[in-house]
Amino acid sequence: MTLDIKICGLKTDAAMAAALAGGASHVGFIFFPKSPRYVEPAEAGRLRVAARGKALAVAVTVDADDEFLDNIVAKMQPDMLQLHGSETPDRVAELKARYGLPVMKVFSVSEAADLERIQPFVGIADRLMFDAKPPKGSELPGGNGVAFDWRILTGLDAGLDYMLSGGLNAANIGDALRLANPPGIDVSSGVESAPGVKDPALIEQFFRAVRAARDDRAA
Numbered sequence: 616m617t618l619d620i621k622i623c624g625l626k627t628d629a630a631m632a633a634a635l636a637g638g639a640s641h642v643g644f645i646f647f648p649k650s651p652r653y654v655e656p657a658e659a660g661r662l663r664v665a666a667r668g669k670a671l672a673v674a675v676t677v678d679a680d681d682e683f684l685d686n687i688v689a690k691m692q693p694d695m696l697q698l699h700g701s702e703t704p705d706r707v708a709e710l711k712a713r714y715g716l717p718v719m720k721v722f723s724v725s726e727a728a729d730l731e732r733i734q735p736f737v738g739i740a741d742r743l744m745f746d747a748k749p750p751k752g753s754e755l756p757g758g759n760g761v762a763f764d765w766r767i768l769t770g771l772d773a774g775l776d777y778m779l780s781g782g783l784n785a786a787n788i789g790d791a792l793r794l795a796n797p798p799g800i801d802v803s804s805g806v807e808s809a810p811g812v813k814d815p816a817l818i819e820q821f822f823r824a825v826r827a828a829r830d831d832r833a834a
C-alpha cells in the first residue's frame with residue numbers, strides 16, 4: 616500500500632528541499648494569521664514552484680472567507696485546499712465548485728464518537744484528515760504537536776481516504792503506522808526545532824523513521 620506523506624507549515628526553501636528530497640507527496644502552507652507557520656500567499660506561491668510535478672501543494676485555511684481564499688488561490692495556485700475549521704458540508708461543496716480544487720476536511724478527534732461527525736462529508740470532501748483536539752487555551756486549531764489515541768481510527772470503513780495528523784514525529788510514527796495503518800500522514804511541529812522553525816535534519820529523520828517502520832512491517 617502506498618503511504619502519502621505531507622510535510623506541513625513550510626516557510627523556507629531549505630525546508631521545502633528537505634521535504635521533497637525525503638519524498639513528500641504533499642507540502643502544506645498555513646494561512647492562519649495567528650500561527651507561527653503563517654506565510655503570505657505570494658511567498659507560498661514562490662515556494663510551491665519547487666514542488667511542481669513532485670508533490671501536491673496544499674493551502675491550509677481555517678473558516679476562511681471567499682476574499683481571503685480568492686487571494687490564496689490566485690497567488691499560491693494550490694493543488695488542494697485543507698479546511699481546518701468548522702466548515703460545513705455545504706461550504707466544502709461550495710469551495711470545490713468555486714475553485715475546482717480537491718478539498719481535504721479536517722476533524723479533531725479524541726474518542727470514537729467523534730468519528731460520527733464525518734458522515735455528512737463522505738462523498739463531498741475528497742479526503743479527510745484526523746487531528747487531535749487542541750489543548751485548552753491554544754489559539755491554534757492545529758499544529759499543536761498533540762497526538763490522540765490512534766487506535767480509534769481502526770473503527771473506520773476500510774477504503775476511507777484520510778490522513779492521520781497530530782503530534783507525529785520520528786519517535787512515534789512507527790507506532791502510529793502500526794496501530795492505525797493510515798493511507799496518509801501529516802506532520803508539522805514534530806519536524807521543527809522551535810515553533811514555526813522547520814529543521815531539515817528532523818524532516819530527514821522523520822522520513823527515515825517512516826521507511827524503517829514500513830520495512831519492518833514488510834519483513
Ligand SMILES: O=C(O)c1ccccc1N[C@@H]1O[C@H](COP(=O)(O)O)[C@@H](O)[C@H]1O
Nearest residue numbers: 623647650757758759760781782803804
Ligand atoms: O500548523 C499550524 O500552525 C496550523 C494552524 C492552523 C490550522 C492548522 C495548522 N496545522 C495543521 O495541523 C497539523 C498537525 O500539526 P502537528 O504535527 O501536531 O504540529 C499540521 O500538519 C497542519 O496540517
